[in-house]
Amino acid sequence: MNLVGSVKFSRQRRYFEGVRPSEILTRLQAVFGDETLCKTQVYEWHTRSSAGRERVENEPHDRRPRTSFTEENICAV
Incomplete structure (x- = not known):
């Protein structure tokens, strides 16, 4: 499990408030x-x-999307 994904910001914020x-x-x-x-x-x-x-998801951005992480490329590796 990804540590960042396991952090529940809404609850953890209260737990870590003032810390x-x-x-x-x-x-x-x-x-x-x-x-x-x-x-x-x-x-x-x-x-x-x-x-x-x-939220733990990335914020939207105007940069070019990643093209190297396609299902085809992932399966090839």
Whole structure:
């Protein structure tokens, strides 16, 4: 299971409310060990979550779509 996918932002936001990112990182490391997000990702998650973001999906963007991740290419690998 993907760690980012397992984080339920709406519930976790309340659990981590008022907690410094360094403490969040320590708590995650205690649970997930080597599978923990890196420090930068935890700080980014904290910033976005504190700003009200509740989804783990990527935000829409105007960049070109990825064409290398097609079903055909995935099966070929």
